[in-house]
Amino acid sequence: MALANLHGMAIPKGTIRRRGMMNTEGLDPHLLHAWLTARSLARELSMPVAEHGGFRVDTGSEMETVRWVFPRMCDGLKDVARRIHQPRQFVKVCETSEALRAALPAHWTIHAPSHVMRAHGPMPRRQLADGYSIAVEQSGPVTSVRIVTDTGILAASGYGAEAHGVFVYDRIVTDPEHRRKGLGHVLMQTLHEARGNPNSFELLVATDEGRVLYETLGWEKIASYASASIVGM
Known part of the structure; x- marks a missing residue:
């Protein structure tokens, strides 16, 4: 590619x-x-x-x-x-x-x-926690993912978009009340599987806190x- x-x-x-x-x-x-x-x-x-x-x-x-x-x-x-x-x-x-x-x-x-x-190696898989459901929408090169509770409350969301062989993860957010349940992991996993090109480079920008999380999912820093x-x- x-x-x-x-x-x-x-x-x-x-x-x-x-x-x-x-x-x-x-x-x-x-x-x-x-x-x-x-x-x-x-x-x-x-x-x-x-x-x-x-x-x-x-x-x-x-x-x-x-x-x-x-x-x-x-x-x-x-x-x-x-x-x-x-x-x-x-x-x-x-x-x-x-x-x-x-x-x-x-x-x-x-x-x-x-x-x-960037993603580095296979992402470990995780099942969605009980009490939540996931919805995926595709619009051309853009994918949006929403994870909601059984009562309809938005718990986590994120976007992915692909251009020139690069897939970017964007606005990955988990509500504070729903953290430590693996929702962000499942959200990233869902976006990863929605890529149009399985060989695309996967990139994101992370805060210091986010970097720690993404490294547990097999990501590595390539630039400040x-x-x-x-x-x-």
Whole structure:
């Protein structure tokens, strides 16, 4: 299986592994583009646009109007950061928070770090706990999963989307009252089985807490993921 690069040419799968899949600083730009494309599909956002050595995604939400995402630190990231002074605009990079802080002007606020992770090996199987049911909806390349109680209360939900040979897990959430019952595990397992391409790369972004959970499911970190924005004015 090959990924498509920004000009529509095939990128051999082994190339992606050599250039960014096995280190913790920086990510292959073609892989990043595929990930952002799948994420935009899952969230019904504009497609990523190549800019300044990274990608711009117009999000248009109350919390965020636009984000620039970079595969690694570069002059383009610094140029974008210097000319932005309005809130609700985010800069993200597949590097550590410390590296991003050192590259940004003082008026930028660094957020909690995250981790880019990929599936590594078979996912252990688990049965859905008693008292819950699961519903799966497919809309083109996007899959949504909902786990509800027998009384109809939403307990867990998540999305998956596929683009250019990459399957992205997005907005995986379990309600606090329903945690420690394996619902997140079953949700991930269901999305995994819904992939259109069984050979696709499986990616997600995890918090520190989430990283611990996903590692128990056979996932591994492939890059740091730092984020910053301008808070208030």
